[in-house]
Amino acid sequence: xxxxxxxxxxxLIKQVPDQSAKAGINPDGTIDRAKAKRMLNPFxxxxxxxxxxxxxxxxxxxxxITMGPPAALExxxxxxxxxxxxxxxxxxxxxxxxDTLATAYALHKxxxxxxxxxxxxxGLQTTxxxxxxxxxxxxxxxxxxxxxxxEDFRIEENKVIAKRVVEGxxxxxxxxxxxxxxxxxxxxxxxxxxxxxxxxxxxxxxxEEEKNKYIKTITLxxxxxxxxxxxxxxxxxxxxxxxxxxxxxGSCKIHQGASQEQLVSEIIQxxxxxxxxxx
Amino acid sequence: xxxxxxxxxxITPSNxxxxxxxxxxxxxxxxxxxxxxxxxxxxxxxxxxxLSCVLLGHKLEKLPxxxxxxxxxxxxxxxxxxxxxYQTLPYRRVIVxxxxxxxxxxxxxxxxxxTCGRDLAPRIAAHFETGLTADCTELDIGPYEHTNKIDPExxxxxxxxxxxxxxxxxxxxxxxxxxxWKNPQMATVRPGIMLPLKPDENHKGEIKTIPVDLKPEDYRxxxxxxxxxxxxxxxxxxxxxxxxxxxxxxxxxxxxxxKELASCFENVAIGASRKVVDIGWIPYPYQIGQTGKSVRPxxxxxxGISGAIQHRVGMSKSGLIIAINKDxxxxxxxxxxxxxxGDLYQIIPELIKQFxxxxxxxxxxxxxxx
Numbered sequence: 001x002x003x004x005x006x007x008x009x010x011x012l013i014k015q016v017p018d019q020s021a022k023a024g025i026n027p028d029g030t031i032d033r034a035k036a037k038r039m040l041n042p043f044x045x046x047x048x049x050x051x052x053x054x055x056x057x058x059x060x061x062x063x064x065i066t067m068g069p070p071a072a073l074e075x076x077x078x079x080x081x082x083x084x085x086x087x088x089x090x091x092x093x094x095x096x097x098x099d100t101l102a103t104a105y106a107l108h109k110x111x112x113x114x115x116x117x118x119x120x121x122x123g124l125q126t127t128x129x130x131x132x133x134x135x136x137x138x139x140x141x142x143x144x145x146x147x148x149x150x151e152d153f154r155i156e157e158n159k160v161i162a163k164r165v166v167e168g169x170x171x172x173x174x175x176x177x178x179x180x181x182x183x184x185x186x187x188x189x190x191x192x193x194x195x196x197x198x199x200x201x202x203x204x205x206x207x208e209e210e211k212n213k214y215i216k217t218i219t220l221x222x223x224x225x226x227x228x229x230x231x232x233x234x235x236x237x238x239x240x241x242x243x244x245x246x247x248x249x250g251s252c253k254i255h256q257g258a259s260q261e262q263l264v265s266e267i268i269q270x271x272x273x274x275x276x277x278x279x
Numbered sequence: 280x281x282x283x284x285x286x287x288x289x290i291t292p293s294n295x296x297x298x299x300x301x302x303x304x305x306x307x308x309x310x311x312x313x314x315x316x317x318x319x320x321x322x323x324x325x326x327x328x329x330l331s332c333v334l335l336g337h338k339l340e341k342l343p344x345x346x347x348x349x350x351x352x353x354x355x356x357x358x359x360x361x362x363x364x365y366q367t368l369p370y371r372r373v374i375v376x377x378x379x380x381x382x383x384x385x386x387x388x389x390x391x392x393x394t395c396g397r398d399l400a401p402r403i404a405a406h407f408e409t410g411l412t413a414d415c416t417e418l419d420i421g422p423y424e425h426t427n428k429i430d431p432e433x434x435x436x437x438x439x440x441x442x443x444x445x446x447x448x449x450x451x452x453x454x455x456x457x458x459x460w461k462n463p464q465m466a467t468v469r470p471g472i473m474l475p476l477k478p479d480e481n482h483k484g485e486i487k488t489i490p491v492d493l494k495p496e497d498y499r500x501x502x503x504x505x506x507x508x509x510x511x512x513x514x515x516x517x518x519x520x521x522x523x524x525x526x527x528x529x530x531x532x533x534x535x536x537x538k539e540l541a542s543c544f545e546n547v548a549i550g551a552s553r554k555v556v557d558i559g560w561i562p563y564p565y566q567i568g569q570t571g572k573s574v575r576p577x578x579x580x581x582x583g584i585s586g587a588i589q590h591r592v593g594m595s596k597s598g599l600i601i602a603i604n605k606d607x608x609x610x611x612x613x614x615x616x617x618x619x620x621g622d623l624y625q626i627i628p629e630l631i632k633q634f635x636x637x638x639x640x641x642x643x644x645x646x647x648x649x
Binding site: 042043099100101104125130131132133134135136137139140141143145146147148149151161164165166167168169170171172173174175176179184185186189232233235236237238239240241242243244251252253254255256257260261263264265267268270271272273274276277278279 | 410412577
């Protein structure tokens with residue numbers, strides 16, 4: 001096996017509302033992002049692990065990139081605590097209400113602005129959008145080969161060999177570098193924060209000048225993005241309305257308050273479940 | 280909002296064609312393609328346009344004819360050895376070239392929310408800089424009044440918009456997403472939700488060959504191995520019975536109990552909620568719900584699954600839903616057919632016990648003399 005070495009690994013991460021926390025969840029089910037508890041998109045933890053794994057085995061520097069309000073600094077710091085080397089936050093009011101196409105446009109401009117990369121890792125999708133579209137849309141903008149639903153990979157002779165989970169099986173894809181990978185949640189869990197990373201973040205929090213060296217906050221002007229292609233104006237889709245899903249059913253027969261023998265026997269008696277038993 | 284003023288009607292150019300991007304595997308059309316044709320037929324008749332399907336593969340033989348019997352008026356076929364299995368770049372190239380070849384763009388392009396559709400659709404949409412809505416559960420056609428003046432030239436009444444409807448925020452919302460300014464309007468649709476038409480051998484359609492003209496950069500990725508583990512376990516989407524576990528199991532080992540319960544059944548598969556997949560108790564292929572698989576088994580046993588909308592959209596069409604949960608307020612009790620409120624670590628062993636004694640009882644008549 002030939003040793004492969006990489007120089008630049010990018011990982012795209014996003015801060016999302018914590019939907020398991022009650023705070024900021026309006027009675028109609030929408031989210032008040034200002035009040036909601038914030039967290040790193042859970043799917044991005046796998047992307048971070050993939051990026052850090054790549055660095056550990058094949059070398060290179062890991063850059064975390066996010067787009068969001070200034071509070072997104074929190075997840076860049078979290079990424080640094082895990083061992084990421086530096087971060088970029090694209091923060092601009094003109095990005096508000098971006099759909100996936102506008103988001104991918106803005107992020108691909110950030111990537112072009114930063115410059116050289118070998119691999120880009122993304123989470124499979126986000127928990128607030130659930131679309132899984134931004135990764136492949138960035139790959140399209142940058143004309144990259146991609147592997148989505150990736151749960152394992154290695155690098156050989158300057159090619160990535162990636163395992164992609166598909167319905168009822170998997171496949172292995174060999175890609176030229178540079179390439180983009182979206183990481184499935186069957187990939188390895190994110191390891192604990194590193195002592196070095198945590199110390200680094202403590203240091204940066206005490207020293208603004210140092211912080212600005214490692215974490216850069218940039219705007220559409222910095223990256224030369226066209227404002228008309230960003231935010232609401234640059235989004236080909238809009239949410240025209242949202243409806244509360246009507247409470248369906250109400251016809252569920254509830255079995256409770258008896259012994260488990262009784263409850264189970266009621267179920268068996270009142271359904272056709274026995275027909276499906278193995279004889 | 281419009282203060283009595285009549286908005287100008289804005290017609291976005293299109294040829295009124297609804298195109299389904301088909302999927303095939305090992306000489307079979309994937310079920311989601313037939314479902315999309317069912318949904319697409321309805322959209323095409325509302326638009327007054329035609330329904331077509333584009334199918335990529337190798338040695339497709341009778342498959343295009345099958346698509347016609349399921350409602351396609353035109354089947355566009357790309358048959359080439361490189362297209363035998365799905366691969367992002369070659370498939371992307373053929374579809375992009377194909378869609379670029381229309382004088383007026385198609386009105387709607389639909390794909391399945393499969394690992395292929397979710398891989399390909401965003402690339403096509405980004406190439407054409409058009410709107411794409413993911414994982415829809417309902418589709419419709421209707422008008423839209425755009426009154427937001429941020430872009431004054433966009434203000435107007437748009438007839439014939441694709442209403443792409445999907446669950447949102449994992450909770451109890453349904454969002455109607457529109458992209459009226461540009462065609463094609465694109466959506467991916469969850470498998471197992473739309474209903475296919477009854478095949479009609481007399482339905483007439485046309486089969487047209489489309490070019491496969493790959494460029495050197497389309498060979499930057501190579502499929503080196505394809506493994507389908509169909510024999511290892513029953514495919515979730517084809518099982519008669521699914522036993523699914525959720526966060527209420529409390530620990531990863533809980534799936535051992537799920538497996539034991541499943542072993543009582545014939546043609547059974549194991550499923551899981553997103554939460555337990557996210558925390559790594561069971562791999563992603565087992566996930567049922569909005570971002571996993573949609574299933575419609577005859578029996579669905581939900582163990583320790585609360586039943587958030589994101590799970591519900593993937594399984595609510597099951598024949599018989601039995602829920603076991605210790606929280607009587609769990610949303611799953613709103614749409615299950617039978618619910619047991621109790622500790623699953625007591626209920627499931629009891630189920631297994633009674634199933635086993637039932638099996639014995641079932642055998643008794645064979646030896647009993649009447």
